[in-house]
Amino acid sequence: xxxxxxxxxISYRRTDVYTALAVYENLKNQGYDVFFDYxxxxxxxxxQIITSNIRARAHFLLILTCTALDRCYSACVGTSICKExxxxxxxxxxxxxxxxxxxxFPVLFVDWxxxxxxxxxxxxxxxxxxxxxxxxxxxxxxxxxxxxxxxxGEFLNFNWIVGDVSAVxxxxxxxxPYGAYDMAGNVWEWVNDWxxxxxxxxxxxxxx
Numbered sequence: 001x002x003x004x005x006x007x008x009x010i011s012y013r014r015t016d017v018y019t020a021l022a023v024y025e026n027l028k029n030q031g032y033d034v035f036f037d038y039x040x041x042x043x044x045x046x047x048q049i050i051t052s053n054i055r056a057r058a059h060f061l062l063i064l065t066c067t068a069l070d071r072c073y074s075a076c077v078g079t080s081i082c083k084e085x086x087x088x089x090x091x092x093x094x095x096x097x098x099x100x101x102x103x104x105f106p107v108l109f110v111d112w113x114x115x116x117x118x119x120x121x122x123x124x125x126x127x128x129x130x131x132x133x134x135x136x137x138x139x140x141x142x143x144x145x146x147x148x149x150x151x152x153g154e155f156l157n158f159n160w161i162v163g164d165v166s167a168v169x170x171x172x173x174x175x176x177p178y179g180a181y182d183m184a185g186n187v188w189e190w191v192n193d194w195x196x197x198x199x200x201x202x203x204x205x206x207x208x
Contacts, residue, residue, distance in 0.1 A: 072118070072122060073107040073110070073118055074097070074103075074107075076117075076118050076121045076122070079121070081117065081121050082114060082117055082118050082121060083114055083117075084097065085097050085107060085108055085109040085110055085114075086109045086110075086111070087108065087109040088109075090102075090105075090108060090164050090165050091160070091163065091164045091165070092163060092164045093164065096108065096165075104167050104168050105165055105166070105167050105168065106165060106168060106182070106186065106187045108165065108187060110190075112190050115190040116190075116192075125192065126190055126191055126192040127191055127192060128191060128192050128193050129191045129192075129193055129194070129195050129199070130199070130200075130203065131191075132183075132189070132191045135176060135178055135180050135183065136176050136180065136183035136184070137176065137177075138176060138177030138178065139177075140177070142177075144174075144184055145174055145175065145176035145177075145180070145183040145184050146173060146174045146175065146176075151184070151185070154171070154173045154174070155171055155173050155174035155184070155185075156171050156174045156182075156184045156185030156186065157170070157171070157185045157186045158184070158185040158186075165186060165187060166186050168181065168182060169181045169182070170182075170186075171185075
């Protein structure tokens with residue numbers, strides 16, 4: 001089977017689907033013939049899929065990214081660019097930051113400068129307050145990411161109902177209209193700018 005140079009096979013972990021889709025769209029826009037494994041590598045016939053498509057396509061991309069800020073932040077600390085959290089413990093767990101079992105939990109006790117530095121290191125940036133709010137609430141005027149029902153343990157970790165921090169993506173019922181997890185409860189989140197009650201009186205007409 002002849003291999004065409006501008007062809008790509010993309011597979012990914014289920015947790016990285018949005019990253020994989022972004023790569024897919026970018027390559028398609030550049031004129032590549034892209035095969036996208038929508039079933040992801042957790043499907044039982046992955047080995048057969050990957051073998052046949054690598055043979056047919058010149059390039060193979062396996063999307064594997066950090067799925068929790070704690071794991072990614074640890075990598076940044078390892079480069080000496082990011083500082084270690086001010087407090088390495090959670091409410092119940094000593095040395096929370098360093099224990100591998102908590103790799104899929106959010107990082108704690110980082111200030112704005114630390115979050116900003118991490119984002120720059122990762123090639124990202126903090127969202128503006130307005131961007132964060134839209135990601136959390138969508139455009140239909142809902143009160144909470146999941147809708148208008150009062151908060152409860154099905155939607156989020158709040159008021160210490162579980163006694164400590166929860167793992168990332170623990171509350172599927174609490175996702176926002178855009179599918180964003182953990183937009184309420186669990187831990188506080190930083191944005192790029194300060195909240196202002198009068199902001200929407202003179203905000204930019206697009207991408208505030």
